[in-house]
Amino acid sequence: MKNAKMRTGIILGVIVLLVLIVGVGAVTVVPAGHTGVVVTMGKVSDRVLDEGMHFKMPFVQQVVMMNNKIQKTEIDSNGVSKDLQTVSSGVAINYHINKDDSAVIYRTIGEGYADTVLQPAIQESMKAITAQYTAEELITKRSAVGEEIGATLAEKVQEYGILIDKFNIINFDFSAEFNDAIEQKQVAEQNKLRAETEKEQKIIEAQADAEQKVIAAKAEADAIRQKAEAEADANEKINASLNENVLKYQQIEKWNGEYPNVVSSDSSILVGVSSGDDTAAAADAANSAN
Incomplete structure (x- = not known):
């Protein structure tokens, strides 16, 4: 009798445990900033679960969490400019995956989409755009170059469900010879500008000196004329007074x-x-x- 009760208790305990396991396995929670991709017996469903709690078939279905938050990646890239200068650059990209494309991305690419699709696309976009500019233009038109690379990259990865939020060029670096040539050019331009400035200053000073001399000469001439007029007037008055x-x-x-x-x-x-x-x-x- 006692053994029978014990066996009954064990059976009930096992049933309760199984029910708990099944109950837990039938519920999944999708955290904020994620979508859940439902996989049934290895087959990826097109149905995507939003944030919150959902029911699924225990032991048959699993839910893969896909991150839809904005993510950041940095990458170094090498290329060649239009004038055949070696260009080393570092870029930073903010991106996220399209929520509605989560299932397709998981099915076709997997969770390593950043390494599989994004980084190769960055390298390709950098090489393609830098080849359209000279090394000097890459420096002087850095903002425009960055926008063009970002637009090219966005177009390449959009078809995979990856959206580019922000693209930044961290730096452009060139060979030591080119950097020295740029520095020498800048020094020459500064010296030229300094010489032109000094020349203009001398011209201004000479013009000011000439103007002062003209003013002084006019003042002296006016004084002589006024003195002559005064003497003539005095003589006229004297002559008029004589009889x-x-x-x-x-x-x-x-x-x-x-x-x-x-x-x-x-x-x-x-x-x-x-x-x-x-x-x-x-x-x-x-x-x-x-």
Whole structure:
């Protein structure tokens, strides 16, 4: 009796354990940022499970989790520029897989799609685009080159259900000889620019000096002209103020007291003055001459 009860208990325990196993196996949870690809007896279903809890057939079906979050990969690439310069570059790519293509990606590529599809496509896109530009253009037009490579890459991997979110060129590197040539060219351009700047500065200074001289010459000419005009105006006023009586008075004021030897009919002319001290006599002589 006791053994029978024990056997019954063991059987019940086994049944409960099996039920738990079956129950657990019949439930799956798809985490956030993932989709679940249902595989039934090795066959991949087109049905994709969204985030959350789902039921499946235990022991018959399994659910493979595919990451739909944005992922990042970095890769180094080598190529040749249009002018046959060796180009080494590093790129960083943000990408994610299309949720609706999760089952197809798993069926045709598997979970290693980054190594199988993405990285070879990156290498191919880098080589194809860098070959269209010279080494110098790869430096000066880096942004445009990056956009073109990103667009080419996106087109290549889109058919596989991989979407490119962002493409960045981390660096471009060239041979030591090319780097030296670029440095020498930059130094030469800087020296040329410096020489042109100094030449322009000298021209500006010379023009400024010439303008100052012109201004000074004009100022001096104006001063001379104004002085001449002032003297002419003064002389004109003096000449206008002189009359016969004034001239006679000035002659008398300037007479030194000596009698003239010759007195003309024009009282303004006295020639050959003799000695004498009588001023009044000289005046009378002048009046008598008139």
